[in-house]
Amino acid sequence: MIDFSYIIETSKSFDEAVVSVLRAVEKKGWTVFQIYDIKERLAAKGFVQRPLKIIEICSGKYAHQFLNKNRMVSLCLPCKINVMEEGGKVVIVGMKPTMIAQLFPEIKVEEAQGVEEEILDIINTAAQS
Template sequence: MLINVESTKSVEDLRKGIEETAKAKNFGVMAIHEVTKTLESKGVPINYECVIVEICSPKHASIMLQKNPYVSTAMPCRIAIIDQGHKRIMSTIAPTALLEMFNMPEAKNIAEEVERLMMEIMEEVK
């Protein structure tokens, strides 16, 4: 399941807002991927702007990794910013949707908390 939040702000304003808001909620900013620019530089352009912001809550990451090291394949959390012309979409995979993939029903509370924080970040930034 994807969580999508619409905005009329610019991609750059959303990127900066995600970084600032994530830090305020005790997430670290792990990386920024300028997908459109990277693909253009490789000679395979796309016709819209896409930026991915990777964020991670060390507290939650540590708990999840103690339970199952394979969760690392889905880390850090990623928020994609996709320019659709008249609007921008911030999109992320719902952490609760990943529980089934990792067969971790015991981690439901942690995934719900991270999901709530991710939604708060996107809603506050929009």
């Protein structure tokens, strides 16, 4: 199986982890586009789900760079960091942007690695107690 995600457990509560992600995104100079509360949205349709929020984030610098190489990269934008409860624990999850280089040959792995380093830094910063 391809290792496409980065997952880290945090001792923070679910809500604290969400706030920590938002702060880490801001500190890194990225932008939060949208936050989806999946548990709430599915509850409105009568489905029960454990807590899960999808936080869409973007670095204009990287988005501009990648879109200029192949506009189909927009299918992978914006980046997402998820906060969820799994097995009674809170985890923060992000897709590894280096996966984009496997889908779009115009994007060099080294370029995607820069994005990945920033995403992992955001996740690690948010997860710290």
